[in-house]
Amino acid sequence: MRTITYAQAINEAMSEEMRKDENIVFMGEDIGVYGGAFGVSRGMFEEFGDDRVKDTPISELVITGCAAGAAMTGLRPIVEIMFSDFITLAMEQLANQAAKNRFQFGGQAAVPMVLRTPGGSGTGAAEQHSQSLEAWVCHVPGLKVVIPSTPYDAKGLLKASMLDNNPVVFIEQKLLYRSKGEVPEVEDDYIIPLGKADIKREGKDVTIVTYGRMVQRSLEVAEKFASEGVDIEVIDVRTLVPLDKECLIESAKKTGKVLVVHEACQTGGYGGELASTIVDSDAFFYLDAPVKRLGGLDVPIPYNPNLEALVVPTEEKITAAVRELL
Amino acid sequence: MRTITYAQAINEAMSEEMRKDENIVFMGEDIGVYGGAFGVSRGMFEEFGDDRVKDTPISELVITGCAAGAAMTGLRPIVEIMFSDFITLAMEQLANQAAKNRFQFGGQAAVPMVLRTPGGSGTGAAEQHSQSLEAWVCHVPGLKVVIPSTPYDAKGLLKASMLDNNPVVFIEQKLLYRSKGEVPEVEDDYIIPLGKADIKREGKDVTIVTYGRMVQRSLEVAEKFASEGVDIEVIDVRTLVPLDKECLIESAKKTGKVLVVHEACQTGGYGGELASTIVDSDAFFYLDAPVKRLGGLDVPIPYNPNLEALVVPTEEKITAAVRELL
Amino acid sequence: MGLPKETHEELYTKMVQCREFEEKAAKLFIQGKVHGTAHFCIGEEATGIGVSSALEVEDYILQTHRGHNQGIGKNMDINRMMAEFLGKETGYCKGKGGCMHIADFSVGSLGANGVVGGGLPIATGAAFSQKYKKSDNITVCYFGDGASNEGAFHESLNLAAAWKLPVLFVCTNNLYGMSTSVKKSMAISDISVRASGYGMKGIALDGNDVVNIYEETKKAKKYVQKNGPMLMVLNTYRWMGHSKSDAQLYRSKEEVNEWKEKCPIKRHREFLIESGMFTAEQIKAIDKSAKQDIENAVAYAEASPEPKIEDIFDDVYAD
Amino acid sequence: MGLPKETHEELYTKMVQCREFEEKAAKLFIQGKVHGTAHFCIGEEATGIGVSSALEVEDYILQTHRGHNQGIGKNMDINRMMAEFLGKETGYCKGKGGCMHIADFSVGSLGANGVVGGGLPIATGAAFSQKYKKSDNITVCYFGDGASNEGAFHESLNLAAAWKLPVLFVCTNNLYGMSTSVKKSMAISDISVRASGYGMKGIALDGNDVVNIYEETKKAKKYVQKNGPMLMVLNTYRWMGHSKSDAQLYRSKEEVNEWKEKCPIKRHREFLIESGMFTAEQIKAIDKSAKQDIENAVAYAEASPEPKIEDIFDDVYAD
Numbered sequence A, B: 001m002r003t004i005t006y007a008q009a010i011n012e013a014m015s016e017e018m019r020k021d022e023n024i025v026f027m028g029e030d031i032g033v034y035g036g037a038f039g040v041s042r043g044m045f046e047e048f049g050d051d052r053v054k055d056t057p058i059s060e061l062v063i064t065g066c067a068a069g070a071a072m073t074g075l076r077p078i079v080e081i082m083f084s085d086f087i088t089l090a091m092e093q094l095a096n097q098a099a100k101n102r103f104q105f106g107g108q109a110a111v112p113m114v115l116r117t118p119g120g121s122g123t124g125a126a127e128q129h130s131q132s133l134e135a136w137v138c139h140v141p142g143l144k145v146v147i148p149s150t151p152y153d154a155k156g157l158l159k160a161s162m163l164d165n166n167p168v169v170f171i172e173q174k175l176l177y178r179s180k181g182e183v184p185e186v187e188d189d190y191i192i193p194l195g196k197a198d199i200k201r202e203g204k205d206v207t208i209v210t211y212g213r214m215v216q217r218s219l220e221v222a223e224k225f226a227s228e229g230v231d232i233e234v235i236d237v238r239t240l241v242p243l244d245k246e247c248l249i250e251s252a253k254k255t256g257k258v259l260v261v262h263e264a265c266q267t268g269g270y271g272g273e274l275a276s277t278i279v280d281s282d283a284f285f286y287l288d289a290p291v292k293r294l295g296g297l298d299v300p301i302p303y304n305p306n307l308e309a310l311v312v313p314t315e316e317k318i319t320a321a322v323r324e325l326l
Numbered sequence C, D: 001m002g003l004p005k006e007t008h009e010e011l012y013t014k015m016v017q018c019r020e021f022e023e024k025a026a027k028l029f030i031q032g033k034v035h036g037t038a039h040f041c042i043g044e045e046a047t048g049i050g051v052s053s054a055l056e057v058e059d060y061i062l063q064t065h066r067g068h069n070q071g072i073g074k075n076m077d078i079n080r081m082m083a084e085f086l087g088k089e090t091g092y093c094k095g096k097g098g099c100m101h102i103a104d105f106s107v108g109s110l111g112a113n114g115v116v117g118g119g120l121p122i123a124t125g126a127a128f129s130q131k132y133k134k135s136d137n138i139t140v141c142y143f144g145d146g147a148s149n150e151g152a153f154h155e156s157l158n159l160a161a162a163w164k165l166p167v168l169f170v171c172t173n174n175l176y177g178m179s180t181s182v183k184k185s186m187a188i189s190d191i192s193v194r195a196s197g198y199g200m201k202g203i204a205l206d207g208n209d210v211v212n213i214y215e216e217t218k219k220a221k222k223y224v225q226k227n228g229p230m231l232m233v234l235n236t237y238r239w240m241g242h243s244k245s246d247a248q249l250y251r252s253k254e255e256v257n258e259w260k261e262k263c264p265i266k267r268h269r270e271f272l273i274e275s276g277m278f279t280a281e282q283i284k285a286i287d288k289s290a291k292q293d294i295e296n297a298v299a300y301a302e303a304s305p306e307p308k309i310e311d312i313f314d315d316v317y318a319d
């Protein structure tokens, strides 16, 4: 095992697959010499050249559609949208075209593309650069949705996304780009199949269902509770669509107490899906307490760093929510 | 009381308020002489002229932003997006600008606008003209979201939306446009405050929480169950944001059995929010059965009319879901 | 140096087939046999048929909601088009798409689009593939005057120009987007001037002259292969309402009638006869056989099975 | 017929204030006093200051992410700008927006925008209000070369032209959108040609000549009041990196240095002295006082309270 960053893991996944498959092309704003707004693609332009690593104009709609069109005609594009807030500009091509073209053309098309984009707050970039909009794309049949929480997962899941024959929205976590973690040696190629949640910590008293940046935070809370003798299971959903319902349901049956945590604002967030999936299953009969949700406050992400930190679930808030369940 | 159609009710709400307030302007594609794709605005161009009823180019992004900009500078625009599927093209201006401008400018702006758009399937218009995308807009703090199910509600809620000082997304139901219902005489001006659910049928055995086109269908199912001695309460949420949580929770406490129904595809739909709201409240302790959700299938809306009818909740499916709860 | 006789015949036949197809489709509507909507291109046949017929099977097209001519020009199977219109399993989209989504990847049609301007970004991607794979083929992207006001138009033409992608952008200017006249939706009258904002060549042609459109498309293809994208505006007119239900209050009967005089089919028919290339009888035979093709298509479609709800999850995702 | 002396002084003072503001802001970053990002317009001061200074308070502006000059030109309060930059409650947005969102409705600034091209549609709406209310004022919409490739640009210019809205579209062409040269992002070199696609007048100016920009804006306002929208492209250059962290591998030191020679402040300063309007001492005094203004602003901002989490729900919705 080696220790690399989350950004590096993503870079490796792309670069390694691009070496193997000439049909993979990569396009986005400032992904070339600049290396991407968060430096994720550094070195790729130098390695693959401007035929395959393409800086685009600032035109989110067309670059998403360009990827879809290229995917429908034999390539396997990766497109980067610099901040996930700007998928607002690309939703037409993503939801109406990429997601539906296979179905509405009666199976004639396949649209094997990955749309990578960073989500989340914490960088002081305020309202229009900090959103967590995964709920939108999870609500579009035809799309798959992935949010990795560690370098290991990021690499393995991105490879699976690139090998998938469907449009996959791969939402990265800005605040994790520099976080480090273990991944196998380069020779030990691996993928992590889409649709499998990961139990990041086993426990028997309470289940926390979460994903992305909140995984680490939940694990930290779990460790603190361990010293009190409360044993928390932390499930990292990883693939939001398709969802590993079984894993959630089994854990809920085991612990009888569930807390769903995500950074996205709570109302209309994917937490509703996660909680409801558990409640509308036989796990219901094992529940000892209401299934709690803890999302971000229903406000835009503010600029001031103190406010910014407090509008999303903090360790304190997670801890308090767990206590309510006990 | 008079009997008018849902489309007429919407037309009346707009026309009556426009007569009272010169600052209301109305813009959208083909809303003028054509009267709108569904005939909702017939006669308005003739009455108010092309200064106030403005046919726009086919440019969903700018017409939404134009309304927001006009709202920020003293007008109270209504904008019509011809099919709700095309808010995909307007999400940037809606979610990043209209919804956030008040907050991100520290309260300097108000954005009193209404975005009206028809949602739902059933017209044979297929994948790109039949979606129910309310979940997206419900997940954007700063927006309010309304979906009326009757002419009475449509008129009263649209007036409230027009009088509100915030951006309101008002989602109409294509298949209800020609449905008829009672509304007060023209002299009896009324509004229905946003944020209040409506119990369309009282019952004590099971609660169905729903909105839009599924309200009538749920009521029909309820009537059938009544003959079996099962007494179903049907709650029409009406205002999705802000949500009348109290009403849902009280009903769940009363019946102990809840079914959430909506047309939008189930995964990631607003049903998750509705179900979770109940489960994560003290109503949990009154529940006798899992909170069930019944949404549309997780597929794009197909063209063939038989298929189209079967991918959304039918009376049969609602009935079966209720039976599971009994 | 005119076109070979077979080409003239092909163009004529396809235009008549298209007209018959849509007239029949309109009747099926009235008979209540179709649920949904359709957009007819009657009067505009020369545009899609002139352009698509000039392409090879490996060239791609992106069709619009008003694209029967575009598809027939590209040699789509009329039976399967009709079956799709009737929502049958044998239709191009297995009955799931309807005529706003007909596609035939085997002849290079990457699909019609229900979203105005929706095909433009996709076209850049198809052309990107062609360029990336060093193919000599091009992508033709159809769209309307109304679509040229969408942001997608701008971003797509700009990207294609910046990357020198082999796309021929074909704007069918029928003077209206639904009820909205180009006079109200834009402050220009010649849409081809928009090309200059992208450093692109733009031309405007009589959209009712199928022969000229065909020849100009051949030339344009060569130009595009060598220089990158180009914009071709075809000025024409839609005879019917925008879709099923359209009272057409936004235009005068006189205007419609004036354009009916300029019927592209009549024009080509007269040319074929007057030039002595075909006799009136031969033309009649073509007309008759085209009519028969459509009858056959309806029979095929009507005899075809409905799609089954059990198959509904097919094709949501690829394996 | 030159400008009055006070105008020259105003333009010069504002440019120096802007430069000082940003140089100070950059230092605060380095000192770790600011969380977040900022985009500096050093080298481009003449654009926003020249244009905004030519407007009246009732004229609206829509600012960009790189818009300190645009705001200072419109007489925004430097103290509150700095306080917002530091995220304080006394800031323009109560610390909730940061410098990507500074706005001052009292002087006609409808806000800076974090979304490239995000202000363009809003500008059409503001101008719509003005026209609807038969006001004589106009809206100025700032955006960059990069933004001119967004669909929002196209739709906004087209709508404004179709409706003859009183908007002056001002494109600050600093040759790059982040790292991407205009040579790569578009196939044209003169962005003002895009105006013709909308039937609009377009002009391109030296973006470092504050006096000419001021004068041309005055003229443009008259034109816009009478004829509807116009596009004005200001060609200039950004000296600093795109934002905080930018290694600037996409351009050469030589290119940057060439442009530094063309400093708009130096140019105006030399003009003021050489023309005899001001002495070198007077200029120094202005420089000093501008520096002091910024020091004061920092002091004001630093002394201001942090916003409180209890107030977080304020302003999500209006009553």
Ligand SMILES: Cc1ncc(C[n+]2csc(CCOP(=O)(O)OP(=O)(O)O)c2C)c(N)n1
Binding pocket: B029, B058, B060, B082, B086, B089, C039, C064, C065, C066, C114, C115, C116, C117, C143, C144, C145, C146, C147, C148, C172, C174, C176, C177, C178, C238
């Ligand atoms: C994005 C979008 N907006 C609106 C519509 C509704 N609509 C369908 S066709 C049409 C008119 C299109 O005009 P044009 O591009 O000129 O094509 P034409 O119908 O004239 O062939 C409209 C407004 C749509 N389908 N998609």
Ligand SMILES: Cc1ncc(C[n+]2csc(CCOP(=O)(O)OP(=O)(O)O)c2C)c(N)n1
Binding pocket: A029, A058, A060, A082, A086, A089, D039, D065, D066, D114, D115, D116, D117, D143, D144, D145, D146, D147, D148, D172, D174, D176, D177, D178
């Ligand atoms: C829609 C959108 N896409 C991308 C970005 C990231 N971004 C911020 S500024 C910028 C460059 C903008 O270029 P230009 O319009 O020329 O303005 P400049 O920064 O040069 O002043 C980019 C890509 C953004 N903020 N919004």
Ligand SMILES: [Mg+2]
Binding pocket: C144, C145, C146, C172, C173, C174, C175, C176, C177, C178
């Ligand atoms: Mg048209």
Ligand SMILES: [Mg+2]
Binding pocket: D144, D145, D146, D172, D173, D174, D175, D176, D177, D178
């Ligand atoms: Mg720039």
